[in-house]
Amino acid sequence: MNEEQNKMKADCVCDVYSILKTIYETQSKANLSIFKGVLPETIPFILYSIETMNPCIASGIAPSLQSSFSTSFFRIEKLTNSSVYLMLLLPSDVEGNYKEPPSIPYRLKKTNSKVIISLKNICGIQCINPKLVNRQVIISGKEK
Amino acid sequence: MKTIVFIGTNKSGSSREAIKAAERLGFFIVLLTDRKIFIENRLDFPDVHQMVLMELTNFDLLKENISKIQEQGKIIVAVLSFIDPFVHVAAKLWEKLGLTIVSSDPLLKMENKILTRELLKDLPVSPYFSKFKKDESMHTFIDNQVGRYPLIVKTPDSTGSKDVMLVKNEQQLVRSINNFLRKGAIEVLIEEYLDGPQYLIEVCVFNGKVYIVAVLEQEIEFFERFIVTGYCLLMDIEDAFHKEICETVSNILERFSFKNGSCHLEMRRINQQWKLIEINPRISGGAMNRIVELGFGINLVEETIKINLGQEPNFERKYSKFVYAHYITIEETGTLIKVTGRNRCFKFPGIEEVYIKPKKGKLLHPPLSMGDRYGYVLASSTNKEDAIRYAKEAAKEISFYLEPI
Numbered sequence: 001m002n003e004e005q006n007k008m009k010a011d012c013v014c015d016v017y018s019i020l021k022t023i024y025e026t027q028s029k030a031n032l033s034i035f036k037g038v039l040p041e042t043i044p045f046i047l048y049s050i051e052t053m054n055p056c057i058a059s060g061i062a063p064s065l066q067s068s069f070s071t072s073f074f075r076i077e078k079l080t081n082s083s084v085y086l087m088l089l090l091p092s093d094v095e096g097n098y099k100e101p102p103s104i105p106y107r108l109k110k111t112n113s114k115v116i117i118s119l120k121n122i123c124g125i126q127c128i129n130p131k132l133v134n135r136q137v138i139i140s141g142k143e144k
Numbered sequence: 145m146k147t148i149v150f151i152g153t154n155k156s157g158s159s160r161e162a163i164k165a166a167e168r169l170g171f172f173i174v175l176l177t178d179r180k181i182f183i184e185n186r187l188d189f190p191d192v193h194q195m196v197l198m199e200l201t202n203f204d205l206l207k208e209n210i211s212k213i214q215e216q217g218k219i220i221v222a223v224l225s226f227i228d229p230f231v232h233v234a235a236k237l238w239e240k241l242g243l244t245i246v247s248s249d250p251l252l253k254m255e256n257k258i259l260t261r262e263l264l265k266d267l268p269v270s271p272y273f274s275k276f277k278k279d280e281s282m283h284t285f286i287d288n289q290v291g292r293y294p295l296i297v298k299t300p301d302s303t304g305s306k307d308v309m310l311v312k313n314e315q316q317l318v319r320s321i322n323n324f325l326r327k328g329a330i331e332v333l334i335e336e337y338l339d340g341p342q343y344l345i346e347v348c349v350f351n352g353k354v355y356i357v358a359v360l361e362q363e364i365e366f367f368e369r370f371i372v373t374g375y376c377l378l379m380d381i382e383d384a385f386h387k388e389i390c391e392t393v394s395n396i397l398e399r400f401s402f403k404n405g406s407c408h409l410e411m412r413r414i415n416q417q418w419k420l421i422e423i424n425p426r427i428s429g430g431a432m433n434r435i436v437e438l439g440f441g442i443n444l445v446e447e448t449i450k451i452n453l454g455q456e457p458n459f460e461r462k463y464s465k466f467v468y469a470h471y472i473t474i475e476e477t478g479t480l481i482k483v484t485g486r487n488r489c490f491k492f493p494g495i496e497e498v499y500i501k502p503k504k505g506k507l508l509h510p511p512l513s514m515g516d517r518y519g520y521v522l523a524s525s526t527n528k529e530d531a532i533r534y535a536k537e538a539a540k541e542i543s544f545y546l547e548p549i
Contacts, residue, residue: 094481094545106481137481140474140508141543 016047016125020084023127024076040130042075044089044108047117048124056122057101060088060113065098072101073108073128074115082120088113094137107135147172147218148449149210151225151234152200155188156499158426158433159226162445167191169449171221174213176200200230206237222452226445228303229255231425245454250400251425254407258300258333260423263399269392269411269420272336276321278329286314294337297321299329303424306513308369310337338421340414344375346427346436346444347393348406348459350451354394355459356386357444358436362410367473371511375432376532377439377467392418406448408432431469431499431520438496438524439467465524467496470535471517477509478546485541489521494534497522500542508546518544 023043030039047056055072062069071088078085091105092098099105110133148171153159167173174194175182182189183197194213199205214220220241225234232251238244253259264270272292276285289295297320299307307324311317317334324332346358359381363374381389393409408428410421427433427444436444441462450457480502489498500519502508508518519542523535 136548138476138478138546138548139543140476140546141485141540 016122017079017081017119019125019127020076020079024079027076040133042089042108042110042133043130044073044075044128044133046072046126046128047074047122048126050121050123053123055101056117058086058088058113058115060111060115062090062098062109062111062113064090064109069098070101073105075110077114083116083118084122086115086117087111088115089133105132106137108132109134145172145218146170146221147174147213149174149176149213149220149223149234150192151176151206151223151230151237152227153177153182154227154429155182156501157430158445159429161433161443162224162226162427162449163189164191165443165446166224166449167193169446172218174218176206176209200233203233203236206233207240210237210241222449224449224452226426227429228424228426229301231255244452245403246405246452247401247403250402251405253400254402254423254425256300257298257302257422258331261333261335264396264420267395267399269396269418271338271419274334276332276334278325278331282318282321286317289314289317289334292336293317296335296337297324298333298335299324299327300331300333306369306515310366310370338412338414338419340412340419342410342412342421343389344428345389345393345409345411346406346432347397347409348444348447348451348457349397349402349404350457352403354390354397355457356390356393357442357447357459358440359386359389360435365473367511369512371471371473371514371517373471373473373517374532374535375435375469376528377435377465379439379464379466379526379528388418396420396423404451406444406451430471430514430517431497431522434497434522435467435469438522439465465526466528466531467522467524468528468531468535470521470523470532470539472500472519472521472539472542473511473517474508474544474546475510476546476548478507478548480504480506480508481545481547483519484543484545488541489538492523492534492538494523494525494531495521495538496524498538498542507549508544 029035030041049056057070057072059068059070073089074086077087088111089108090111092107094106148166173192175192176196178200223234223238225231232248235246235248235251258275261273294312297309302308309320311320321332342362344360344362348355359378361376362372365373407425409423412419433445436442447457483500486498489495498521502518521535521539523531525531
């Protein structure tokens with residue numbers, strides 16, 4: 001890796017770190033009574049791998065599925081100078097069925113599965129609409 | 145180039161089918177519309193040869209556009225409308241061209257509920273009614289209604305249950321009248337509430353001869369408004385019943401001096417006596433043209449066009465079947481994500497057509513007017529109960545997925 005690439009990598013990490021920090025702080029503030037219902041308690045995001053330039057995918061176990069699942073959607077749990085602690089968000093369709101990446105989910109659900117990723121391995125971040133977390137659906141008709 | 149000008153249309157239903165029928169008959173079709181979305185989705189209207197976006201409530205502007213169309217070399221043979229409140233406007237424009245056999249005056253009286261009531265007030269079909277004028281004393285008016293509840297309150301130009309309220313007492317009556325006045329109404333019509341089986345009668349008149357094309361039983365549900373959720377096309381009706389309907393309808397139409405055109409009447413039968421709920425100078429909207437076509441093989445809008453052109457209509461049935469149209473409404477409010485079950489409906493016998501109206505992203509809610517019915521299932525059979533059962537059972541397969549707001 002030449003000097004220019006090293007500089008780019010450092011810039012990426014710096015940007016991602018500052019965005020992750022903002023997300024983490026916003027989520028933390030959301031628990032204060034003054035911001036309840038104003039700020040989102042979970043801001044989901046996708047992280048991009050520096051190796052492949054594709055979304056990072058992690059696997060975990062969801063009790064509701066009783067099997068493993070893969071996801072590219074995460075919630076930040078903790079941030080250090082070198083790494084980020086993430087909760088895996090379970091993607092599902094409008095009927096509640098698990099949607100494997102890279103499908104676009106209707107809903108994201110919190111799970112107990114966690115991963116730690118080194119910030120050095122991340123080159124980008126894309127925030128996702130917080131409304132997707134525990135998004136509700138009404139079924140009007142027979143299948144109610 | 146023989147041209148038919150249509151004033152307004154809906155995206156689907158009878159008014160749209162009229163355009164398709166006119167195009168099939170070989171005419172050049174011009175649509176004057178005030179719906180920008182139609183121009184934006186121009187490819188959805190391959191049967192319309194020329195579409196003009198304009199303000200439809202401005203009569204002078206309409207005249208101006210008609211002249212422009214003529215200047216383009218098109219020979220206008222008819223100006224038609226199959227939607228409220230433009231049926232009489234179209235006839236009036238046509239009168240200006242000196243071509244029509246359809247007079248606009250009866251159409252105007254039919255479109256205005258108060259004019260209709262006043263015209264028919266001494267006929268047995270007329271229920272108790274009273275009109276409230278904006279500058280009248282509310283107190284005296286309310287006092288005059290004592291002992292007459294429940295009552296129906298509506299505006300003279302109400303359509304599709306939009307401005308029709310049921311009131312059970314004085315307080316509700318005052319509230320309803322004030323509500324309509326706030327919305328800009330100058331007059332409000334109060335009518336006796338009639339309880340009994342309701343029928344819809346599709347009628348055509350050619351050179352004074354009345355044709356009872358179709359008689360349908362209506363299933364009505366009361367949500368916040370009266371909503372028709374089912375139409376049953378009657379395959380055959382007893383001679384005596386048919387004669388009764390024919391006589392009643394003829395008497396009504398005679399009052400209007402209605403000699404050519406089509407209309408539909410909604411009537412209730414109470415203690416062997418027919419009572420008129422309302423009359424409209426056009427075929428019913430929604431699935432009505434399809435219902436009659438499936439049941440009898442008659443394309444009612446096509447025959448109506450022929451009448452308007454002075455041609456003899458043909459109401460001979462090609463076959464006879466009961467057809468039931470079950471309309472779908474929802475009880476919840478939310479943004480539409482998707483609809484499932486349409487294909488499953490066809491697993492049931494007798495299912496002819498399934499139609500879902502709203503597109504993804506539309507905000508759906510419980511019905512406040514007939515326009516809030518979000519689809520229908522049409523079933524046919526030579527047995528009335530079967531047609532009803534098939535349509536209702538199949539409709540249960542349809543599910544609307546909504547995101548709460």
